[in-house]
Amino acid sequence: MFATLAQKLNPAAWLVPTTCLACGRKAKQSVCTNCHQGLVQEQRTQAVIVGQGGVKVWAWGTYRGALERALHQLKYSGAYGWGRVMGEMMAQAWLKQGQDQTPWQVVAVPLSQERWQTRGYNQAEEISYTFARWTGLRHHPEWLTRTRATQAQFSLGAEERAANLKGAFAASIAVKGKCILLVDDIYTTGTTVAEAVAALKAAGAVRVMAVVVARPVFRQKA
Ligand SMILES: [Zn+2]
Numbered sequence: 001m002f003a004t005l006a007q008k009l010n011p012a013a014w015l016v017p018t019t020c021l022a023c024g025r026k027a028k029q030s031v032c033t034n035c036h037q038g039l040v041q042e043q044r045t046q047a048v049i050v051g052q053g054g055v056k057v058w059a060w061g062t063y064r065g066a067l068e069r070a071l072h073q074l075k076y077s078g079a080y081g082w083g084r085v086m087g088e089m090m091a092q093a094w095l096k097q098g099q100d101q102t103p104w105q106v107v108a109v110p111l112s113q114e115r116w117q118t119r120g121y122n123q124a125e126e127i128s129y130t131f132a133r134w135t136g137l138r139h140h141p142e143w144l145t146r147t148r149a150t151q152a153q154f155s156l157g158a159e160e161r162a163a164n165l166k167g168a169f170a171a172s173i174a175v176k177g178k179c180i181l182l183v184d185d186i187y188t189t190g191t192t193v194a195e196a197v198a199a200l201k202a203a204g205a206v207r208v209m210a211v212v213v214a215r216p217v218f219r220q221k222a
Pocket residue numbers: 020021022023024025031032033034035036
C-alpha cells in the first residue's frame with residue numbers, strides 16, 4: 001500500500017510494535033481482537049437504504065458505540081489509520097454479499113482545501129483508497145472536488161444545510177457514462193451526499209451509489 005503524504009510525514013507510522021488504534025494496548029494488528037469485536041457488534045445486516053434525493057446508500061454499520069468512537073478519532077484526532085481498518089471491513093462485507101457486475105468506479109467525498117490543510121488528510125479518501133484496493137475496483141479521488149469552503153453541517157438547520165452545500169462540488173467530465181460508488185465516513189441527513197451525487201450526475205455519471213462506514217440508528221429527516 002502506498003502511504004499518503006500525512007503518513008510519510010508522521011514518524012509514528014514507522015514504529016513497529018503495533019498498538020491498538022482503539023485502546024492503545026499492544027496488538028498484532030491495527031485493532032486488537034477485543035476492540036475489533038466491539039466494532040463488529042455495530043455491523044448492520046441490512047446495509048442498503050434509500051436516502052435523501054432517492055440515493056441508494058450502503059452503510060457498513062450503525063453510528064454508535066465503538067464505531068462512533070473510532071469514526072470520531074479518524075475525523076478529529078488525526079488517527080488516519082482507522083481509514084485503512086474501515087476500508088478493509090467495508091470491502092470484506094461488500095465482497096461477501098456477492099456483487100452485481102456493475103463496473104463501479106470509486107470516488108471519495110472531498111474536503112475543502114482549507115479543511116484538508118488543517119486535518120492533513122481526507123478521512124473519506126483514506127477509507128476509499130483501501131476499499132478500492134481490497135475490492136479490486138478503480139479509485140478516482142480526483143474525479144470529485146470541492147469548489148469552495150463550506151460551514152460545518154452540524155452547526156446548521158436543514159434549510160441552511162442545503163443552501164450551504166449548493167454547488168459546493170464539481171465533478172470531472174471523466175465521470176460521463178460511468179457508475180460511481182461515492183465513499184464517505186458518516187451518513188446522517190444525506191445533504192452532503194445528495195449534493196455530491198447531483199454534481200456527478202450533472203457531469204454525466206449514469207449511476208451513483210453511496211457507500212459509507214456508518215449511519216445513525218434512525219434515519220433523520222433532512
Ligand atoms: Zn484494542
